[in-house]
Amino acid sequence: MTAPILQASSLTKHFGGQPVLNALDWQVRPGQVIGLLGRNGAGKSTLLECLLGLRERDGGTVTVFGETVGDLSPATRARIGYVPQASDLFEWMTAQQMLAYFAALYPRWNGARVAQLLARWGFDALMCGKPISKLSGGEKQRLSIIRALAHDPELLVLDEPVSALDPVGRREFLRELVDDVIGRGTTVVFSTHILSDLERVALDVAFLKDGKIALQGGLDDLLERARRLSGPAALLASVKVDGELRRTSTSDGLVHVITGAANAGLLALAAREPALRLEPLSLEDLFVEVTQ
Template sequence: MNQTITIGQAPAMVDDALGAPPVRATGLRVDFKDQPGVIAGLDWTLAAGQVVGLLGRNGAGKTTLLETLLGLREPQAGEVRLFGQSALTPDDALRERLGYVPQHAALFEDFVVGDLLRYFRSFYPRWSDAKVDGLMSRWDIPRDRRISKLSQGQQQRLSIVRALAHEPDLLVLDEPVASLDPAGRRDFLRELVDQVIDRGTTVVFSTHILSDLERVAFNIAFLSRGRIALQAPQDVLSDEVRLLAGPAARLQATVDAFSGQVLSRRELGDQARWLARFPDGRLPQGDATLRCEALNLEDLFLELTQ
């Protein structure tokens, strides 16, 4: 399906003096030479303080979307506005409000760690030495070592420290824990939650580790066929979304009777599998000809992104 469906999204909030949301993308289209429509007419708005986990299959365009949101990639159509300002022409005040951790740590490998931190500190008036000191100590990153000599996990941690140090209002993370061991992932996720609770930071991050996503992402967004196919809080996904299986006519009658909304369809001969939302709290019950079941996050991901 090409329709964007948002379930239980937080009401619009006043995000800055002008009321502009942290992220508003409208009509985004990104084409690659050999792959048109990587992002295809995407509309997406994030409210202040939302934590959104972005899910999509490999090659679905998650990194492309995150780069486009930050103005690091120019779309063929549409626009992104961050706090009301064009992402492609940010001023210094806007840059100071943004934090970004790319999938592969983009660090100056010839720098010594302490020199790198001092270099970036000069750009950010809100840089927090206390936050840096605490993270560097807890994550055991030596300040006197050349970055090229750090392990991949240490470089990833350092990239996260750099992104959190100036206490951004919008934090974008692309597979931020891919190089971390389980203990490192827990520490990072705890820090991320604290950042949101303490400052109301808006966070969007992609990850393929669903258990991590379930710990911290209050909203889940599914990227499929170049668009956000569904976004909803985790509890809403659990309470309102069901997989229906049975004859197509029976599924249609059930959806109609319970005021459901079909999210995806698969027809298998005279049998069908539909993913449907029942937003008013009334849920159908399965019987001999109808299967009705709740899905965990992994199964829901597979159904939505097939």
């Protein structure tokens, strides 16, 4: 099996004595396109920052392309593209000056691609000559994306990359991501709260809850096998459900069991017992059930 590009073992991070990442283990393999999901405050940004060495971890190890994240070589850093949730651009520079600065740092800087993206996303000569501080939030976000894509990274980490974009900007970015970046085999980790966008892009999804990856798998496979099994408590008390993620009881005596691994046995049980109801789950349903 191909060695992982990103690997975290027992990754731990605390804020104010509270664990945000709790001995988390995770692997990202070459060519994967993973949507990272979690509730607000679950620690998605913290996880991505720790994986890239941008935030100090309290415990555990992280390797990127086989190197310890705290000691990445310049050659390895040049293989990574990153778009943070909050703009980290040099706001006293113009867009043209900032891109020229980064072009000098990256041996694989693709000037033709930068010019193409600037033109496609509305950065004319006037806009490129403005101080970045004078650009709108959406324009800054587009510029961050252009900077991250400009050196054709092998690993692209995106933290809520479309949060400041309007619907047209989101559509253009997702088209670029699908048609070019993913088409070239780039490994992508994509954090977003817009599930419809994730469904258009991600091949795999990972759910972050209580500081750990609670569930991960191929998006199509998870949606194919995720089910809600509902029925009387007396009937379900003795039922063991493979891949059980959550079990709750309601005041009317019903029990709801969420599974991410519905199999032939469970389907047969539901067919035999008229009191049981088995329902498929959408990605939104699965997100709610796994992360609450």
